[in-house]
Amino acid sequence: MIKDAETLRNKYLRDAMFPTIFCDGCGIGNVLQYTLWAIDNLGLDMDRTVFVSGIGCSSRLPGYIKADGLHTTHGRALAFATGVKVANPDLTVIVFTGDGDCAGIGGNHFIHAIRRNIDITVIAVNNFTYGMTGGQVAPTTPIGSITTTTPYGSAEPPFDMSEMAKVIGAPYVARWPVTYPYQPIKSIEAGVQKRGFAFVELFAPCPTAYGRRNKLRNIEQAWQWYRDHVILLDDYERIQRFGSAEEKRSLVGKLKIGVFQDVEKRSFTDALEEQIASLRVDKPEPERQAA
Numbered sequence: 001m002i003k004d005a006e007t008l009r010n011k012y013l014r015d016a017m018f019p020t021i022f023c024d025g026c027g028i029g030n031v032l033q034y035t036l037w038a039i040d041n042l043g044l045d046m047d048r049t050v051f052v053s054g055i056g057c058s059s060r061l062p063g064y065i066k067a068d069g070l071h072t073t074h075g076r077a078l079a080f081a082t083g084v085k086v087a088n089p090d091l092t093v094i095v096f097t098g099d100g101d102c103a104g105i106g107g108n109h110f111i112h113a114i115r116r117n118i119d120i121t122v123i124a125v126n127n128f129t130y131g132m133t134g135g136q137v138a139p140t141t142p143i144g145s146i147t148t149t150t151p152y153g154s155a156e157p158p159f160d161m162s163e164m165a166k167v168i169g170a171p172y173v174a175r176w177p178v179t180y181p182y183q184p185i186k187s188i189e190a191g192v193q194k195r196g197f198a199f200v201e202l203f204a205p206c207p208t209a210y211g212r213r214n215k216l217r218n219i220e221q222a223w224q225w226y227r228d229h230v231i232l233l234d235d236y237e238r239i240q241r242f243g244s245a246e247e248k249r250s251l252v253g254k255l256k257i258g259v260f261q262d263v264e265k266r267s268f269t270d271a272l273e274e275q276i277a278s279l280r281v282d283k284p285e286p287e288r289q290a291a
């Protein structure tokens with residue numbers, strides 16, 4: 001059920017933290033709102049939920065929420081989140097990370113957290129840039145984009161974080177732009193309920209550091225850009241298989257959105273618990289040896 005912003009703010013956010021650091025038109029506020037809607041729909045116990053982040057504008061989010069949070073070091077959110085979950089598997093662990101934090105400096109942690117299938121939900125805010133430090137090129141910056149470090153346009157092919165999460169084997173992967181309110185909420189809910197690594201990537205505009213250099217300075221331009229550049233996974237696959245040559249050409253530069261993966265897989269914490277149970281000293285000796 002969708003709740004109004006005032007109700008969510010009073011219930012979940014720290015008053016003392018307002019006003020937020022976010023610029024006008026920044027999509028990080030939408031990400032926070034969708035997360036709160038999902039949490040409220042699931043009825044999560046906030047005393048048993050921990051929010052973890054790295055460094056960046058998006059990584060400021062745990063500080064706004066009335067719950068335990070860890071605002072850690074750049075790129076290390078997943079390492080800290082792994083520690084929290086392993087230390088207390090009963091906790092629900094939600095990570096906020098930026099595209100720089102997750103795919104740049106934190107890229108190695110990203111790969112290995114997925115490989116282990118640690119049972120956490122990662123909400124990655126992809127604004128195509130390093131927002132907090134003024135708009136440098138990121139591993140996700142689209143080709144041709146102007147950034148402070150690519151003044152003539154980025155020539156680097158970008159990383160696709162969701163495709164990567166899917167290929168490495170994350171059991172839940174979904175991607176949406178913040179212009180779609182319903183689907184991100186449902187994906188965050190699905191991610192939190194999944195036993196294992198859930199990755200929800202949300203495209204969110206950064207008008208200040210990225211937008212003003214790329215003719216996306218205001219919210220209408222940014223939201224229109226998403227309308228023009230995203231395509232549902234099913235439509236993408238249909239056109240690739242059955243589309244005309246012209247339709248296939250129209251796929252160039254399009255960003256796929258939708259649920260990329262939704263499968264069941266034994267999580268790292270479940271595997272650890274089974275191992276610990278098999279080693280318990282109160283078991284009869286033969287059983288311990290057999291295990």
Ligand SMILES: Cc1ncc(C[n+]2csc(CCOP(=O)(O)OP(=O)(O)O)c2C)c(N)n1
Nearest residue numbers: 055056057058074098099100101130131132
């Ligand atoms: C070890 C380290 N290197 C570099 C920085 C500088 N730094 C702070 S935030 C940031 C990039 C953040 O980008 P992203 O994760 O995409 O978050 P956004 O600000 O765009 O939300 C960088 C490089 C840092 N804080 N620590």
Ligand code: SF4
Nearest residue numbers: 022023026057131206
């Ligand atoms: S710099 Fe960009 S990402 Fe950071 S708060 Fe401003 S608009 Fe948002």
